Amino acid sequence: MLRFIARRLATALGLLLLLSVLVYWLLSVALDPLDDLRTNPAVNRDQLIEIRVMQLNLDQPWFVRYWDWLTSFVRGDLGVAWRTGQQVNDLLGGAIATSVQLVFAATVIALLVGVTIGLISALRQYTTFDYAITFVSFVLFALPVFWVAVLLKQFLAIGVNDYLNNPTMNWPAVIGLSVVAGLFWAGAIATEFRRQLMVFGIAFATTLAVLSYALLSGWVLDPQLGVIGVGLIGFGAAVAITMIFAGLNNRRALYSALTTAAAGVVAWVAMQWLFFYYEMNEWLLLGLLLVAIGVACLIGWLFGGPDRGVSMRGASVVAVIVAVAIYADRVLQGWDVYMGASIINRRPIATIGSGTPNLGGDFWITQLDKWTHLILPTIALVLISFAGYTRYQRGSMLEVMSQDYIRTARAKGLSERIVITRHALRNALLPLASIVPVDFITMIGGAVITETIFSWAGMGRLFITSLGGSEIDPVMAYIMITGALAMIANLVADFVYGILDPRIRVNA
Helix, strand or coil, X not given: CHHHHHHHHHHHHHHHHHHHHHHHHHXXXXXXCCHHHHCCCCCCHHHHHHHHHHHHCCCCCHHHHHHHHHHHHHCCCCCEECCCCEEHHHHHHHHHHHHHHHHHHHHHHHHHHHHHHHHHHHHCCCCHHHHHXXXXXXXXXXXXXXXXXXXXXXXXXXXXXXXXHCCCCCHHHHHHHHHHHHHHHHHXXXXXXXXXXXXXXXXXXXXXXXXXXXXXXXXXXXXXXXXXXXXXXXXXXXXXXXXXXXXXXXXXXXXXXXXXXXXXXXXXXXXXXXXXXXXXXXXXXXXXXXXXXXXXXXXXXXXXCCCHHHHHHHHHHHHHHHHHHHHHHHHHCCHHHHHHCCCCCCCCCCCCCCCCXXXXXXXXXXXXXXXXXXXXXXXXHHHHHHHHHHHHHHHHHXXXXXXXXXXXXXXXXXXXXXXXXXXXXXXXCHHHHHHHHHHHHHHHHHCHHHXXXXXXXXXXXXXXXXXXXXXXXXXXXXXHHHHHXXXXXXXXXXXXXXXXXXXXXXXX
């Protein structure tokens, strides 16, 4: 194993060195830092050119400048953005944090939704539901992200902001969304026509009731979950997670999940006190999430049974869902204050930037402001990524379901739920294990269009700005960091694939 890692790292370093030489040479040929001065009508133009030549060492051959850059890079000095005088280290720190914040949310949502719908589409192969999902996936996959971003700005941001300033009940839209929800769940859950009609009716009525309550009660103007909302989410998640991964007949797994949900309701009360008296930050929230997962694992272990792992995993997932619900409820408690801020002016859905300047407020107001700025770019990235993950998961699942060991599992009398979740799904996720890490790193360095349209000061925006300003140091830092992350992502993908598939470990 150590020899394998050393060999891969040595190869990666060699490739990065070759990449740096090639890119630096190409940038030296393509970029002209003196372009703005050549057309400058100033009297002292020649003197200004001479000063810049001395400043950037343009009188030296490119390989000499490259060696100076490389020695500084090895020491941790990434250079200077000479047009602004800012250190590249400082620029990259904020840019990486901004890109990770955007890409992480989009990747997690796209992966969860894409895998789920791809799995259902494969199980409903050649049905109307499967054809509809396939059509929607191909359409989304073909849409250019800049066009999607413009549509989101127009209809989601401007439309929602206008609605919040003059809320009215739009019955055609509510009924239309209810019909779409009914059709989706009818196609996803049921196969027989009579059962499809029943599921459609239940989903239609539930969606209609929820939307009507949210609009008529004024919930959209003051959205909060409260202890009732957190409890409903927790107990609903407990039943759903247990039904999917353990089966409701597994009473120990069900009771452990329900106990975790009940503990989450109790934790909601305690968290209100903690949130009020203590100044929160991201690291403390992460620590609280880890504590919640640990308590859930303990609950699953205490319920015991022949398979403690199933109970512990189900309880952990429920704990994460309840923790996210508690966090969301606390963030939404600042909605009135946020909407009342003069700089927001009751138009919360932001179209540009990653934050509102000079907003003020505490940690929770800042978190809510991040939410409102993340909505549009996250949806844009999710719509594009979701389509690819759906197609990958559907194709992989169809291939796995035709294997001999699936027929053997069914012949042994195992239930269809166990066959799908324990045998088929795990193996169908293998291709995604090698795709997702690479996609995540690629999006960090490659969300150029999205960051430009929404004015996010991330890695992609830094690259475009530096390239347009003929600043070699920021561009080289961007190339080296994204290149290194891409190679690390490939190494991580290999390890994850090896962990999931024992055949890979044996061959290696």
